[in-house]
Amino acid sequence: MNAAAFTQQIKAMSDRLSHLYQRINTSASQPSILLSSTLPELGIAFERLQRAAELLYQQNQQLVLANQTVQNERQRYQELLEFIPNACLLTDIDGRIQEANRMAVKLLNLQQPLLIGRSLIDFVTHETRQQFQTDLQQLQQRPWKQEWQVRLLPKQGVAFDVSVLVEVNRQEANQPLTLRWLLRHQSHNLVTTDKQPDSYINLSYPLQHYHKGETIPLNPQTIWQVCSGLVKLTTFSDRGQKVLVGLAGTSAPFGASLTALPLYEAIALSDTQLWSIPVSEYVSSVELRQRLLPQISQRLRQTELLLAVHGQARVLDRLNSLLQVLKREIGHPVRDGTRLSVRLTHEDLAIATCTTRVTITQLLKQLQQQKKLRIDSQHHLILKA
Secondary structure, three states: OOHHHHHHHHHHHHHHHHHHHHHHHHOOOOHHHHHHHHHHHHHHHHHHHHHHHHHHHHHHHHHHHHHHHHHHHHHHHHHHHHHOOOEEEEEEOOOEEEEEOHHHHHHHOOOHHHHOOOEHHHHEOHHHHHHHHHHHHOHHHOOOOEEEEEEEOOOOOOOEEEEEEEEEEOOOOOOOOEEEEEEEEOOOOOOOOOOOOHHHHOOOOOEEEEOOOOEOOOOOOEEEEEEEOOEEEEEEOOOOOEEEEEEEOOOOEEOHHHOOOOOOEEEEOOOEEEEEEEHHHHHHOHHHHHHHHHHHHHHHHHHHHHHHHHOOOOHHHHHHHHHHHHHHHHEEEEOOEEEEOOOOOHHHHHHHHOOOHHHHHHHHHHHHHOOOEEEOOOOOEEEOO
């Protein structure tokens, strides 16, 4: 019994009682007859009221229990959402954020109350926003999960690439469609894992920011360590030609004090954050040297791979070898191969293979025709398996 039906019963009983009272008042000469007929009716009315009250109480208890069950399920859902180690979002079909876990708050660098109601499009960089909006509009016609590569710019932060898994959540009829998002930060992992050790996160060293294409100054008294981003390290041959000697990604150290080359240049290949570590602390701190040693060793192994690339006689062989090194160092698996997480120009590839930009352009076209690679909408290379 619902509240409306119960109310109707109460009104009907109230009307009946009013009618009985009127009969009593107009028939005072026959009180015993009226009482004998009225009292049973009052008893029946009371029993009906009592039964209705019991039914209403039972329904109320069921509603309380159902509400508690919903709250428990909601709590379990929230705990599961927070347990996921990647950024998770729930948005409407236009990308407006409805729910976000802690990792999403951290990734987008905005507190949850301020995040709810914001459009995810606001966090996409301007150069990739149009493609993102196009993909978003086409989602309703694509019932399967979609995997995208997107470049995000968090609030008061540095732009970075993320791998996005998105799916349309088709609810019951007449319910608005929603989107489920899983965002994974594509750190340029040239060392071990994407996650920085706590010992690095809590370092008190100054954090410097450099934009893509900026030259990073090399001070003999400073060791740089990459917090995020990617840095190209080059030297110059006797003929003045640039030679690639390293790619410094997350946690990788570099600096004038870590090379014997007289000419050494560091250029940010993407928006980059660097820790500035004084050489004097590196020399005096055994713990710091132990922390940096694995990364320095990794840099040496990477340099050996690049030397092997330079040792190839044919330019095509050098390019293929370089692409395999890049696949290992900055590659991230996608549906149809491995995507290089940093956009490399033809000039970058020409420097790394000791050839000209025109030659690289011709060779890349050749590899595309052979279906060995393709270039996505953001101009990133995708190497086929």
